[in-house]
Amino acid sequence: MHLMKGRAGIPMDSLRDLPSVDALLQTTQAQAWLVDFGRRLTVEAIRTTLDEQRAAYAQAIKLIDRQDLLQRVHDLLGQWSAPTLLPVINAAGVVLHTNLGRAPLSPAALQAVQEVSLGYSNLEYDLQKGKRGSRLLHAEALLQRITGCEAAVVVNNNAAAVLLVLITLARRRAVVISRTQLVEIGGGFRVPDVMRQSGARLLEVGATNRVHLADYEAALEERPALILHAHRSNFRLMGFTSEPELSELAALAAKASIPLVDDLGSGALLDTARYGLAHEPTVQESLAAGSDLVCFSGDKLLGGPQAGIIVGRADLVARLKRHPLARAIRADKLCLSALSATLLHYLKDEAEREIPIWRMISAQPEQLRARAEAWQNILGQGQVMAGESTVGGGSLPGETLPTFLLALASPSPARFHERLRHSHPPIIARQENDQVLFDPRTVLVEQEPVFLRLLQQVLEVQSKKRS
Numbered sequence: 001m002h003l004m005k006g007r008a009g010i011p012m013d014s015l016r017d018l019p020s021v022d023a024l025l026q027t028t029q030a031q032a033w034l035v036d037f038g039r040r041l042t043v044e045a046i047r048t049t050l051d052e053q054r055a056a057y058a059q060a061i062k063l064i065d066r067q068d069l070l071q072r073v074h075d076l077l078g079q080w081s082a083p084t085l086l087p088v089i090n091a092a093g094v095v096l097h098t099n100l101g102r103a104p105l106s107p108a109a110l111q112a113v114q115e116v117s118l119g120y121s122n123l124e125y126d127l128q129k130g131k132r133g134s135r136l137l138h139a140e141a142l143l144q145r146i147t148g149c150e151a152a153v154v155v156n157n158n159a160a161a162v163l164l165v166l167i168t169l170a171r172r173r174a175v176v177i178s179r180t181q182l183v184e185i186g187g188g189f190r191v192p193d194v195m196r197q198s199g200a201r202l203l204e205v206g207a208t209n210r211v212h213l214a215d216y217e218a219a220l221e222e223r224p225a226l227i228l229h230a231h232r233s234n235f236r237l238m239g240f241t242s243e244p245e246l247s248e249l250a251a252l253a254a255k256a257s258i259p260l261v262d263d264l265g266s267g268a269l270l271d272t273a274r275y276g277l278a279h280e281p282t283v284q285e286s287l288a289a290g291s292d293l294v295c296f297s298g299d300k301l302l303g304g305p306q307a308g309i310i311v312g313r314a315d316l317v318a319r320l321k322r323h324p325l326a327r328a329i330r331a332d333k334l335c336l337s338a339l340s341a342t343l344l345h346y347l348k349d350e351a352e353r354e355i356p357i358w359r360m361i362s363a364q365p366e367q368l369r370a371r372a373e374a375w376q377n378i379l380g381q382g383q384v385m386a387g388e389s390t391v392g393g394g395s396l397p398g399e400t401l402p403t404f405l406l407a408l409a410s411p412s413p414a415r416f417h418e419r420l421r422h423s424h425p426p427i428i429a430r431q432e433n434d435q436v437l438f439d440p441r442t443v444l445v446e447q448e449p450v451f452l453r454l455l456q457q458v459l460e461v462q463s464k465k466r467s
């Protein structure tokens, strides 16, 4: 397209007519770009455009005029400086959508990040003593108060947390794990693969559907370093199944003087059963059942930033903190500030109100129906119907929350959804048969005006195309 004759002006028919880099830099447009994009990028965009023209000329393609040249330079500058990581509007009704960044942060968490990172902080500075301190203290006291744990350490994510635990406590030794818990949790991440990376040897016990305490007991003969219990996260064990209670495993581990480690995955701190969902084991329950260490994510049901949190026995946590790997996978100040602010919501009993994912999970169907109906009124089309939202993020598989959806019929739902994905910000919805469905549960109230304006625009484009 760019190699065609421009609308304004006469095509250049010799390479000598091609302006120089300097000449283009002198134009008023380029002078403005120097301010907006910087000199280096502007010059590179001009060079690239001129090179394209020379290459085109060599293939006997007509050169474009100066105005089109400048347009091409501007397009390149836009392309090169556009961010690739963008906010999107999640109208798909999956609360913890791993592809959409899992948990949105609370305003307080975001504010904490801003306050701590716009300037300096006491990340590793002890203000009492006036000397070097430890970053590991920042979320620890909150975790102790909330979960009753002896000690805690925060690392980059939960996969790293599991790795740190196994490398520190079970390298070159055996780890007992049930075959009912050897799961792949999405993105190709398999619990057994990570375990093997630690250099630990897996001592698999039981059958795929059933494991008994006696199976674990028999494995103790091999003098394992620890027993690992892993949450199945994204699938459910149903039918002819059986697993010992966590407390029975804890008693067995204690008798053998080895730790019981529980990879909880989601790490709920609130009881999901209060919201009509299946009961997701909480961190507090795992500790109370006798787990020596409990690992969980910061951005699943906790509703905070990406993090891996390990809570439990002080002597074991101290060993984790000392291991060289801890340095390589440590949490940064952005994570620690957002996590602390999120944990404070739990401590103050305001999690359901302040943490976005809990507000979404606890939203009542009637509120959601009212929002979907308001959308329908504003758009002047669509149908409000009962539907289901899911929690996602590898938690509560098969569990759904009743919701109300706005359904918009389209002759080409795939094309409609594609247009939505290309709006700014992109809108991610659900496509079902000849309809595109929008779930108010996961659309933040603050995003609603923009969401509706964009949706309206896309609908207008669609109706124009049709007529």
Ligand SMILES: *Cc1c(COP(=O)(O)O)cnc(C)c1O
Binding pocket: 157, 158, 159, 160, 162, 185, 230, 231, 232, 233, 263, 264, 265, 266, 296, 297, 298, 307, 308, 393, 394
């Ligand atoms: C999600 C999950 C992990 C990985 O957690 P990340 O924070 O994504 O690294 C590990 N184990 C279980 C059981 C999980 O559900």
